[in-house]
Amino acid sequence: MSGSSSTTSTRRTAPRFRCLGESPPIAPIRCPVLNDCAPSRREPRRKYTSSTTRRWLVDVRRVHSSPQPVDRILDDSAVRFLSLASHELRGPLATVRTYAALLASPRFALEERVRAAVEVMLRNVDRALGSWELLVEAWRLDVEGLQLDLRDENLLPALRGSVESALTAARAQSVRLEVSLPEILPSVRVDPDRIHLALSGAWSHVLARSHPGAAAGLTARALPDGCELTFWDSGPPLTPDVEAHVFDRRWQALRGHELGSAFRMAMAGALVQAHGGRARVGSNNGRTLFQLILPAAS
The missing domain is CATH 3.30.565.10 (Histidine kinase-like ATPase, C-terminal domain)
Incomplete structure (x- = not known):
């Protein structure tokens, strides 16, 4: 420096x-696979136009029975879903990284080829964790759920x-x-x-x-x-x-x-x-x- x-x-x-x-302006993302699983009852267009988000956010009965505004329900559901998905995906990756870092430490005398493989594993896990973190942030921005x-x-x-x-x-x-x-x-x-x-x-x-x-x-x-x-x-x-x-x-x-x-x-x-x-x-x-x-x- x-x-x-x-x-x-x-x-x-x-x-x-x-x-x-x-x-x-950014166009909405469309996902044919998830669209095929959408609820049969057609919902009016909401503030959140991403089909991948609306597919799981729109629970017709809860939306119509709740006294809260629809956009507030969508916001809360988005944040809870992202927190759950982040925990489920980051947990296993973090565990893999912990054990890989342990193997790469000086306390283990690994063969050169094995150590190289462990280092590749560490780099790829770090990349996956970083990409997932950014993807979650991008999703929060899309649904206006970034706090x-x-x-x-x-x-x-x-x-x-x-x-x-x-x-x-x-x-x-x-x-x-x-x-x-x-x-x-x-x-x-x-x-x-x-x-x-x-x-x-x-x-x-x-x-x-x-x-x-x-x-x-x-x-x-x-x-x-x-x-x-x-x-x-x-x-x-x-x-x-x-x-x-x-x-x-x-x-x-x-x-x-x-x-x-x-x-x-x-x-x-x-x-x-x-x-x-x-x-x-x-x-x-x-x-x-x-x-x-x-x-x-x-």
């Missing part, structure tokens, strides 16, 4: 940014922690990190767990776009109304179509046929926006810039 760094250019151009709000545990936080410790994690991945890819963090940043009102997800998602994308020997980095600075975090890489320029959909999580997942780094960057933008912040993408002097702006604590 290095301090604020970079060669001064004789000619500086103003960065160009596209805001999150400029992305086209933030907001606190007034100093962002610098979280930023430094994310840099340390990124350094490990950067060394493995032979990518050089250039990080500039000020001594002081204004406090921001955030959910620490969600901001951790946003930071790790942003780092994963700029590192994934960087080839060996290239540089990627982060610059943070204070704004009158919050904090500006600019993640950047020296990878290939974004096409206009990709730039327009940088923060469209469904478009990115379907385009890549996976919940990869582009999906994680899109989720980073969505989580920042859920905090009342902004997400922008731009370019300057051959670098692609991904900017996350968090509002200051009141």
Whole structure:
């Protein structure tokens, strides 16, 4: 990690940014398999148009007999369902990871091939746990069930922690990190767990776009109304179509046929926006810039 760094250019151009709000509206997801299992009684169109969500959320008898508004029932059901699904899926994966980490520890003298297999297992379990966590967050955003545990936080410790994690991945890819963090940043009102997800998602994308020997980095600075975090890489320029959909999580997942780094960057933008912040993408002097702006604590 290095301090604020970079060669001064004789000619500086103003960065160009596209805001999150400029992305086209996201179309509802449709799932033929689940649609076939939908209740026979046709329900009027609700606020939540995702068929995969409505299929299990709409219990006709409970909706019509409850004094609560329909949207409130759907919200509560969504949160309970996601909590149950998260527990059922994360539990077995976490158990597998615990035993794999135990086998990989120095107390076991494993053969080289066996140790390599255990390390592959650990990487894939970590990837599955991370993807599931982001998928749950995306679902909560879709049904407007994301509940933030907001606190007034100093962002610098979280930023430094994310840099340390990124350094490990950067060394493995032979990518050089250039990080500039000020001594002081204004406090921001955030959910620490969600901001951790946003930071790790942003780092994963700029590192994934960087080839060996290239540089990627982060610059943070204070704004009158919050904090500006600019993640950047020296990878290939974004096409206009990709730039327009940088923060469209469904478009990115379907385009890549996976919940990869582009999906994680899109989720980073969505989580920042859920905090009342902004997400922008731009370019300057051959670098692609991904900017996350968090509002200051009141």
